[in-house]
Amino acid sequence: MSNSLEMNKIFAAVLTAGVTFGVAGLVARLVVHPSAPQQAAIQVGEPAAAQAAAAPAAPALEPITPLLAAANVQNGQQLAQRQCASCHSLNEGGRNGVGPNLYGIVGAKHAHSEGFAYSAAIRGMASKPWTYEELNAWIANPRAYAPGNKMTYAGMASAQSRADLLAYLRSISPNAPAP
Numbered sequence: 001m002s003n004s005l006e007m008n009k010i011f012a013a014v015l016t017a018g019v020t021f022g023v024a025g026l027v028a029r030l031v032v033h034p035s036a037p038q039q040a041a042i043q044v045g046e047p048a049a050a051q052a053a054a055a056p057a058a059p060a061l062e063p064i065t066p067l068l069a070a071a072n073v074q075n076g077q078q079l080a081q082r083q084c085a086s087c088h089s090l091n092e093g094g095r096n097g098v099g100p101n102l103y104g105i106v107g108a109k110h111a112h113s114e115g116f117a118y119s120a121a122i123r124g125m126a127s128k129p130w131t132y133e134e135l136n137a138w139i140a141n142p143r144a145y146a147p148g149n150k151m152t153y154a155g156m157a158s159a160q161s162r163a164d165l166l167a168y169l170r171s172i173s174p175n176a177p178a179p
């Protein structure tokens with residue numbers, strides 16, 4: 001009987017020592033390495049950041065039509081002058097240049113300009129009209145929209161800028177449908 005009481009005391013002492021040691025160790029780690037939890041947080045965050053960086057491989061393009069109502073036609077015209085006019089004329093009856101004339105493009109069929117030598121990629125879509133969403137996708141990333149096309153334009157990243165540009169293209173497209 002007294003023997004087992006003795007054992008219990010020893011057991012309790014060992015337990016107490018263990019708990020004390022553990023708490024002391026925790027305190028020591030916090031004091032010695034106060035930044036340890038932060039490092040852990042950064043490490044946890046890294047895979048998420050890597051996923052975010054990989055995400056643009058499959059971008060989901062937001063619909064552009066909700067942005068058209070408040071779009072800025074003047075800004076769109078400036079964007080067209082700066083980023084498109086070097087290859088595209090924009091006036092009615094304008095000549096084809098490096099790219100086809102863009103007057104009336106909204107609502108027109110793909111490969112709409114007679115006499116322009118389109119790539120097979122764009123000619124292959126000739127039965128489809130250029131809707132606002134199609135133009136949005138094309139301007140955002142021509143290569144992704146029509147692989148193998150010959151428009152060497154990297155793409156316009158800002159949705160607001162694309163909305164402004166589309167509002168301008170609409171203004172030079174007498175047969176454009178309402179957005």
Ligand code: HEC
Pocket residue numbers: 080083084085086087088098099100102105109110111112113117118119120121122123130135138139148149150151152153156165
């Ligand atoms: C470096 C020259 C270049 C620039 C800059 C450029 N384009 Fe183009 N674009 C082309 C060429 C070349 C084609 C014909 C593509 C093909 O046939 O594959 C084309 C085709 C197009 C088409 C299809 C026309 C049709 O008849 O189907 C549209 C729409 C268009 N471009 C809009 C734009 C807009 C808007 C911009 C400015 C944001 C722009 N492009 C900037 C060269 C350019």
